[in-house]
Amino acid sequence: MQLLNHPLSTAVDAGPETTESDSKVVDMAKSCIQDDGRQLADVHDPPVDVYVQGGLDVDAAAKTIDVDPFHIRKFFEPLRVADVCDGMDGIGYFNIGNVSQEIRPLWLGMKFWGVAFTMRCVPSNKPMWKLESTEDVVNAHGLWFDKMGNATRGFQEKLQPGHVVVTDVGSADNVGFWGSENTLSVLERGGVGIITNGQCRDTGEVTLQKTPVCCKSRGRTIIPGRIESVEMQTTIGIGGAQVRPGDIVGCDDDGLVVVPIEVAKEVALHAKEVLLADMRARRRRYDKLGMAHDDTVDTDAIDRYYAELG
Structure with a gap:
């Protein structure tokens, strides 16, 4: 097939x-x-x-x-990445969708599931020209995109609540697309996360804001003279995984996974049972150890969530 x-x-x-x-x-x-x-x-x-x-x-x-991927993503909300990876294995999708551990959540405790909105950039083969004034330095991004073109201009207007923006920078070194300001524009449109195989800068502010960014490394530099944006809503590769618009993508402290939309609901339903079995087993351990129950062993909450989802 x-x-x-x-x-x-x-x-x-x-x-x-x-x-x-x-x-x-x-x-x-x-x-x-x-x-x-x-x-x-x-x-x-x-x-x-x-x-x-x-x-x-x-x-x-x-x-x-x-x-509707925006409906299917709801089946993933309570799940851990590990549960979903087990579900993928269970249908024979071994190692498919497992994003390289080089790409990580920027801060601990991050978790999101959403629908992929893809953007592709490539390393630039043209340098940034010498800027003549402080005003030009401040406006460097605008000057660069005005001259080189910007295929992703206005992407925020295309975002819907539940989108995750997945950005391929074409293996460009020492640069990224994202920082503390433009990541907030994704949240303003209802986006739930950002994933990139490039760098993210302003990471102190990104962490303070709790902006959900997964990236390859922390960076310092700006876009001009380093990368060019060439297209959006196309098939891309991130950390060894294929990502298409509409696929389900998610992260937590364990890493990132991409679930092809064709199998997403099947995977989620398997993963739900993996999660519930683990919660029950851990709750028994909690009881033996005299540990107070917490949300991670509250199976009733999971059952209610899926019952309401239908």
């Missing part, structure tokens, strides 16, 4: 060589439309569509299945 991707959709081609494993993916997609499908044109722009095409009998030669 071949997965054909473009920024707004995923085409699942179930051809004559479809395997039993492939059929499982198609069955899962059909289940998604029964459980979570909705007409996204009136809800989200752009939608994430799953197209089931080819020779497999799926009631018609081709179907369009609307899957």
Whole structure:
């Protein structure tokens, strides 16, 4: 089975060589439309569509299945990254989506799950010119983008509540896209996190603000003369993991994971049971040790959450 991707959709081609494993993916997609499908044109722009095409009998030669990733992300909210990794392993997605541990949450205690909004930058092959005044130094970013172009200009207007902005800087060294001010623009639009394989600067302020940023390292320098932004809402790679617009991405203190939207709900439901089993086992240990219960062993809260989610 071949997965054909473009920024707004995923085409699942179930051809004559479809395997039993492939059929499982198609069955899962059909289940998604029964459980979570909705007409996204009136809800989200752009939608994430799953197209089931080819020779497999799926009631018609081709179907369009609307899957709302902003609804599916809710199934991940209580989960730990470890639970989700177990769920991915459980469906045979070993090591798929595991982001390199070089990319880490900037501060301890960070946790988020969201829908990927992707941005791609590349190392610049042109230097920044000498600036003639203090005013120009202050406005260096604007001057740079005015001359070089900025394919991600106005990206904030495209963000929706629940988005995670995932930024590939093309292995550029000693630079990043994010700092203490522009990260807040993501939160203003309802974004829940930022992930980059580059640097983040102003990290003292980012930590003070508790802005949820995962990055490769702390930095100091600005964009001009170092990177150029070339496109957004396209397939990118981050820390050895493929990320497409609409995939589910998340982090906690253990690291980061990317879950392909086609399998996201299945993974989440497996991961929920992993979490509950672990909570019950830990609660028994708490009782033997005379430890007071805390939120991490409150299975009733998890059961209520999923019951309300439906």
